[in-house]
Amino acid sequence: MKTNQIITILLTIALFAACKNESKEKENTKTENTVSADFNKMLDNYYQEGLKLNPLNATFSGDTRYNDSFPNFLSDEYTSQLKTFYTNYKEEASKFDDSTLSETEKMSKDILLWECNINLETLTFKNSTYFPIDQMWTVNLMMGQLASGSSAQPFKTVEDYNNWLKRLDGYVVWLNSAETRMKEGMAAGYVLPKSLIVKVIPQLKAMTEPNLNKNLFNSPVKNFPDNFSDEDKNQLTEAYSKMVSEKIIPAYQNLHDFMAGDYLNAGRTTTGIADTPSGEAYYKHQIKQYTTTEMTADEIHRLGLSEVARISSEMEKVKEQIGFKGDLKAFFNFVRTNEKLMPYKEPQQIIDHFYAIYDTMKPKLEVLFDHKPKTTFEVKQTEKFRESSASAEYNPGSLDGTRPGVFYVPIPNASEYNIYSDESLFLHEAIPGHHYQISLTQENDELPMFRKTLFYSGYGEGWALYSESLGKELGLYTDPYQYFGMLDAEMHRAVRLVVDTGMHSKGWTREQAIRYCLENEAEPEAGIVSEIERYMANPGQALAYKIGQLKILELRHKAEKELGDKFKIGEFHNQVLETGCIPLQLLENKINLWIANTK
Structure with a gap:
């Protein structure tokens, strides 16, 4: 060939x-x-x-398709x-x-x-069924927010107004079911502690206001859009009056009378969830759900004690810098009652104060963050009906960014509002805390839709608490009181590790937990009581903040050490934020891979 x-x-x-x-x-x-x-x-x-x-999730995401729906979750x-x-x-x-x-x-x-x-x-536990209402977390409080007409439920068209009426029909069914389920819970040994029940009763009573001009659920008809015809206004006003008078008020009144009577009489005098059926197993589940780890209550309790000791040492340094003579507990009282730290008389002054904090940090945000959300944000005073039991909080904007994120601040009495921790609070709830983390997730077109609305407390609250540690890098904490406020906010989360596990796994009483907080942080007593009762109502949730923060700090320190000159803080923040809210182990896997690839 x-x-x-x-x-x-x-x-x-x-x-x-x-x-x-x-x-x-x-x-x-x-x-x-x-x-x-x-x-x-x-x-x-x-x-x-x-x-x-869960059509309420759709509403808060800005998806209006199910705004007339309220299934009976019970x-x-x-x-x-x-x-x-x-x-x-x-x-x-x-x-x-x-x-x-x-x-x-x-x-x-x-x-x-x-x-x-x-x-x-x-779903293997009965807790969400038998505890449908508490003073802090439950759907009735969310419905009160929506009823105000200034939250996620839109009131721009006649259809919007009619959708809310239809949704209220379903909500009334839920209110009636709540009483039925609580009665079943009483018989099975599931009942709230008395100290929580007494906080719910006035919340329910507020919704029975017979004067429709003052009833929260009649709010939407007091703010009709200008383009509504007189006929539409009259028809809707009549429909809302009938709904509130004949359905909403009676349902709330029945629930109020039940909780103020038989349910209060049956209320637990014990504190922790371990005193309910399957309580120990439920608390273990709650720890896993909120921290997204396999940590035990004992491990978390020991970690909390260690963190309390570390932060106390830092607080001592600030006390000495200020020149206060006395022990740390006396310094807490000094900060709590210092009139110089209560400079405002009107709620709007406090709102403006938060916007001023934002203005101060804007130039440095460019350095720490390559990406910033398009969604705007607002600072608002918490609604009066829930203000007495509420903490500062962030409500996300809509998925399309047309509704801003809202940082809610409870201001029951402006003249008694202490500003010493406001810089760290803004970093946590607004920027670069929850607003950046949630808005950037919602705006990330590379993520599937289901991941844009997920919230894991270990990651989400961990990021927000980590954000508080960025204050000096952002030009804040120049005032020693504000830096102490950051330490106190971190102490607040460290104390949670101790008292939450103490109450729910070690037999601590409510009073014992309150005393421990008063001895280790500068929060006013009324705020501490509200916080302890918050942990009682939702076991395990308060653990997520410190666990998540420590993991993100651990990953940052590891990246700084291993990457040396190649470490860029903006890129690290991109890596943490770009995947959205994920369980902490998945975050650790991701950062480790990024470190390896960068090296």
Whole structure:
């Protein structure tokens, strides 16, 4: 055979192999694209079905499709629907092999499986059914916010107004079911502590105001849009008057009378959740749910004691800098009652004070953060009906950014409002805390929809508390009182590790927990009492802040050490924020991979 014939044959073979490989690559790409499309379709279905199951989540996301809906979250039928929902999607997600998924898709799969597993675990307990109402966390308080007409439920069109009326019909069913479930709970040994019940009673009473001009649920008809016709205004005013007078007020009155009577008489005199059926197992579950770790109550309690000791040492330094003569506990009282730290008389002055803090830090934000959210934010005073039991909080803006994020500040008495911790508070609740973390997640088009609205307290509250530590880098904490306020805010979260585990796993009483807080932080006693009762109402939630903060700080220090000159703080913050709210172990895996790739 001639040389040129051999060459021709070899070229033909090579060309055939190349075509075969190209065909195989195209086939693999087609398969990968199909898997990716199927996977992302499954994620979208999960999100869309989830909105139908909880239409309030849709409303707060700015999705108006279900604004007329309020399912009975307390019914057996609803519980069954939830169980089926999470079971089905756990099975669906498990069918996808990790080797066929991109890194982002694998992260989404891990998060979805976590969601399904933790929610299925929650459904094995009766707590959410038998404790439908408390003074701090429950859906009736959210409905009061929406009823004000200035929250997430829109009141811009006649349809909007009618949607709210339809939603209230479902809410009345829920209110009636709440009483039924609490009676069942009483018989089964599930009842709130008396100290919490007495805080709920006036909240319910406020909604029975017979003067419709003063009733919160009649608020929307006092603020009609200018383009409404007189006919529409008259029709809606009549419909709202009828709804509030004939349905809302009677439902609240019945619930009030029950809770002020039989339920209060049956109220627990004990403090912790361990004193209820399956209480110890439930607390273990709550720790896992809120911290997204496998830490035990004992481990967290010891960590809390260690952090309290460390922060106390830092507080001593500030006390000496200020020149205060006396022990740390006396210094707490001095700060609590220092009239120079209560300079304002009107709530608006306090609101303006927070905006001034923002103006101070703006130039340095450019250095620490490459990305900033498009969603705007506002500072508002907490509504009066819930102000006495509320903490400062952040409510996210809508997914499309048209409704701003809101930082709510309770100001029961402006002349007694102490500003010593306002810089750290703003960093936590607004910028760069919850507002940056949540808004950047919602605006990230690379994330599937279901991840844009997730909130894991370990990550979310951990980020917000970590944000407080950035004050000096942002040009704040130049006043020693404000720096002490940051330390006190951090101490507040460290103390939580001690008292939450103390009450729910070590037999501490409410009074014992209050004393411990008074001895170790500068919060006023009324605020401490409110906080302790908050932890009583939702065991484990308060643990998330410090656990998450310490993990993010640990990861930052590791990155700084291993990357040296290659470490860029803006890029580290991008890495933490870009994936949205995720369980802490997944965050640690991500940062470790980033460090390895950067090196």
